[in-house]
Amino acid sequence: MRVLDADAAVADVADGATVLIGGFGTAGMPFTLIDALVRHGARDLTVVSNNAGNGSTGLAALLAAGQVRRMICSFPRQVDSYVFDDLYRAGKVELEVVPQGNLAERMRAAGAGIGAFFTPTGYGTVLAEGKETREIDGRAYVLEYPLRGDVALIAARRADTAGNLVFHKTARNFGPVMATAATTTIAEVDDVVDAGGIDPEAVVTPGIFVDRVVAVGAEQRIAAREGASA
Template identity: 70%
Template sequence: MIDKTVPDPAAAVAGIHDGATVMIGGFGRAGQPIELIDALIAHGASDLTIVNNNAGNGDDGLAALLAERRVRKIICSFPRQADSWVFDGLYRAGAIEFELVPQGNLAERIRAAGAGIGAFYTPTGVGTELAAGKEIREIAGRAYALEYPIRADFALISGWNADRWGNLVYRETARNFGPIMAAAAQTTIAQVDTVVPLGDIDPEVVVTPGIYVDRVVAVGERRWLRDGVFVGGVDLAGAPVQTEGDVA
């Protein structure tokens, strides 16, 4: 019987080793697997390379992992938002390595790893420092830079529901990087609100098939779904709020 569920986030992140490359899903806070990140902090793995769209928000989630000095290097496309003060302080102090990758290139490099693509050409970054040292080829009169896939030892992602086989569905924008990261890692660990019985998920709405998922842990419904508020200070209508919560 296939059953990829584990009892808690601690069991889900067991085996993540020092020096691992870990992809962490999310676009800012949307889709960030907070409970898995907290478990990773408690687990104690260090010298990590993190692949994420951002470089942490506020003081929790990915930012908390950075603050614990567990990350040697971060690969991301958007490091300098207003509340990325943890990363900013570490980078200015020379305490973390950083690789900036344009967002489209980041997504395609991750997707390429899951699709088995050896490399690809893109015009993004050509003529800037981001293309320094890279192979440049002219194709149909336009310059393109050669980019290589980004692979990971582990991917931590956040879904909405799953079954025990690991089939995942996502909630709205929380989907973002989860599907491509799931395919690009040797071991994919998914936190979800609920694990549902087999057959309760319509196969037509499965976004990430269970073949890409190794461990699933149910963490319960996130607070923002109960309270109708987003971290970052606005409610569903866009009005400022003070309540803390957790986006999808």
């Protein structure tokens, strides 16, 4: 694990990459890393995130910059998702809607080396059309495949120098799962403490899943969320 600044942390994100972006709405969204990705300018990205941006900051800013070719998410349409809505209606961004639990489990499977899994979610719906199904012990299931990222951008409360992470309340959401599912996982955190500074019993994401950490500071994190740094 290396501690870097945000621009250095995302410098090797390639055009066409699949980027997993944590957050549920704005809770747990890695605003500072997304701002750096906007400055970096990688294009034709496939972005996997629960939503498709709120307001004009964070994921919405990445969409507005025209860097996203395809969104894979569970719930794009929100009261303040106007950036995505306009791009989608103009045919400028593709959309794959995935039930929220399948989205999480597909990334969990990717991170856990599972080749595919049968889930009851979505059976009999348009989101399962064309997919393999099977009846197991009298219940109907749909075959779903893993969802891997080239890069995961997540936000956590704190890291230690071994890359272990702890999170903050419901901002945890997709972070720990995405950390396991990407080739390179980058976490922005409020602060980085020495190894041993986090109780091993309290570690949520072990450092093996974390490649780069960016110490943002709580104040800058909040400012980035409010759009003050944009």
